[in-house]
Amino acid sequence: MQTKAKVIKNIEVAPKYYRIILFCPQIVKEALPGQFLEIKVTEKIEPFLRRPFSINRISGKHIEILYEIKGKGTRLLSRIRAGNYLDIIGPLGNGFSYQPKLSQGKIILVAGGMGVAPLFFLAGKIKEIKNQKSKIKNLVLIGAKTKKQVLCEQEFKKMGYEVRIATDDGSGGFKGTVTELLKKMLSDFGLRPSIIYACGPRPMLKALSVLSARRNINTQVSLEEHMACGIGACLGCVVKLKTQKSKGKIDFEYRRVCKDGPVFDAREVVW
Amino acid sequence: MMAVNLGKLKLKNPVMVASGTFGYAEEFSGFMDLRKLGAVITKTITLKPRPGNPMPRTCETPAGMLNSIGLENPGIEDFLKKKSDYLKKLKVPIIVSIASEDSPDEFITLAKRLDKEYFVSAIELNISCPNIKKAGSKRKSEKLIAQDPKATYDLVKKVRKATKKTLITKLSPNVTDITKIAMAAENAGSDTLSLINTLGAMSIDILNKKPKLAAITGGLSGPAIRPVALRMVWEAYRKVKIPLIGLGGIIDTESAIEFFLAGASAVAVGTGNFINPKTSLEIIEGIKKYLSANKIRDIRKITGALNI
Numbered sequence: 001m002q003t004k005a006k007v008i009k010n011i012e013v014a015p016k017y018y019r020i021i022l023f024c025p026q027i028v029k030e031a032l033p034g035q036f037l038e039i040k041v042t043e044k045i046e047p048f049l050r051r052p053f054s055i056n057r058i059s060g061k062h063i064e065i066l067y068e069i070k071g072k073g074t075r076l077l078s079r080i081r082a083g084n085y086l087d088i089i090g091p092l093g094n095g096f097s098y099q100p101k102l103s104q105g106k107i108i109l110v111a112g113g114m115g116v117a118p119l120f121f122l123a124g125k126i127k128e129i130k131n132q133k134s135k136i137k138n139l140v141l142i143g144a145k146t147k148k149q150v151l152c153e154q155e156f157k158k159m160g161y162e163v164r165i166a167t168d169d170g171s172g173g174f175k176g177t178v179t180e181l182l183k184k185m186l187s188d189f190g191l192r193p194s195i196i197y198a199c200g201p202r203p204m205l206k207a208l209s210v211l212s213a214r215r216n217i218n219t220q221v222s223l224e225e226h227m228a229c230g231i232g233a234c235l236g237c238v239v240k241l242k243t244q245k246s247k248g249k250i251d252f253e254y255r256r257v258c259k260d261g262p263v264f265d266a267r268e269v270v271w
Numbered sequence: 272m273m274a275v276n277l278g279k280l281k282l283k284n285p286v287m288v289a290s291g292t293f294g295y296a297e298e299f300s301g302f303m304d305l306r307k308l309g310a311v312i313t314k315t316i317t318l319k320p321r322p323g324n325p326m327p328r329t330c331e332t333p334a335g336m337l338n339s340i341g342l343e344n345p346g347i348e349d350f351l352k353k354k355s356d357y358l359k360k361l362k363v364p365i366i367v368s369i370a371s372e373d374s375p376d377e378f379i380t381l382a383k384r385l386d387k388e389y390f391v392s393a394i395e396l397n398i399s400c401p402n403i404k405k406a407g408s409k410r411k412s413e414k415l416i417a418q419d420p421k422a423t424y425d426l427v428k429k430v431r432k433a434t435k436k437t438l439i440t441k442l443s444p445n446v447t448d449i450t451k452i453a454m455a456a457e458n459a460g461s462d463t464l465s466l467i468n469t470l471g472a473m474s475i476d477i478l479n480k481k482p483k484l485a486a487i488t489g490g491l492s493g494p495a496i497r498p499v500a501l502r503m504v505w506e507a508y509r510k511v512k513i514p515l516i517g518l519g520g521i522i523d524t525e526s527a528i529e530f531f532l533a534g535a536s537a538v539a540v541g542t543g544n545f546i547n548p549k550t551s552l553e554i555i556e557g558i559k560k561y562l563s564a565n566k567i568r569d570i571r572k573i574t575g576a577l578n579i
Binding site: 001002040045046047048049050087089225226228229230231232233234235236237238239252253254259 | 335546
């Protein structure tokens, strides 16, 4: 649906990282983890297109979004003050699948940079359906450039998740990529997760899908892509998915990240 | 007061949605009452399925965007099997856009196939897509049909013989003189013309020195091209008698009215659908208000009513 949402708060939570809180009760009713919103950041003609943002959290009748200032769209968004209204479309796309049967074993969430945003919403939903008596502690791995850019760490811990950090410069936790951290943890502790959920930059998801395919771990990835319409009409944000193997050659078909995704089974994506 | 005729095709209002910007209509069903539209023009259909071009396929530009989707579509048979059920139920005229890949004769095959389909109100000939290349060639087609008056005439003439449906020829702005192409299509029997398709364009990322589109060049759309489109509608209006469909950067009532005054009998909203899915419906209401505020009884009175 398309609606005007009132901005309740729009604050910087780390250098260049912002959290915006929007009052939009109708969208709250329908939103699922992994889905996103298309936001018009200005009433003017520039920048021209809407911007897609995944949902980070739902609290009451509010939707929270985490974003990083990347270009003129997000810069304008960061200047919008509480009390103003934003034209938003959503919730859009197919989110993560998190049926109880998938949640029986250990679940690992792997976030790269801003990829933490939709995984936090998912973590809350998993907690709701997870057997309260289960002693298996779920794990969150968060990768960032530096310690300052690690988001949601305390919030995940409060929800009962074990959290490990990887930073490129080693300023916090493991020095290296979040995928290297995952590999180390799978080997060192012999972890056999029932499922991995991941979101982050494309190279990270590619490395992760190679790793999880080798170990035959069910993995869902949420892809980021520039979008024009966000509702499946323009075919501007496609990803290659494997179809069938014919004569050793992998056939592919294009699927829309906005409408058929943004969450896909990592084994199906042609990286 | 809003009804218009495009050849045999009767529309309850003159606002349509442009090919390639509205999918197969179903994508927009959750955002608006589709039955209020003047007509729906589908994404272009080819004879065989087309996977489309590599990513990235779009990028934002000043007051617009580039695209090089490459006519991704399921091909005519799958379109009729899988995508047309929804369109058949819509109580709105459906215009199917078609294009050829290897040989212009594919237009004839497609037109004959669609001629049998009762739900098709009209056929739009997309002879102006800048994003397809000939089979086996790495480069895009050197010349579009819409860049050659004789090729346009020959093609429209052949398709005219293949179908009784209303024919719309979609023209390219990437020409020296659009009136020559417009007249060629009219002389060959086109009932209406759509103008304009996207403008050939490109954009570069200066950090990695790469083109922003995988196909290097693409088509520019959005308000950035509106003044060009308007000028071409105005030029064509003075040379041809058949009705014109104006499009190019229409995002609100004011921009739609401009096209009527320049000579359009109807308009189509394209890229504007991406920004606000309800753009077309808001324009329909806006035109009604404009007409009543200016005591104009009939939308047809403002076509070409430019004061000069």
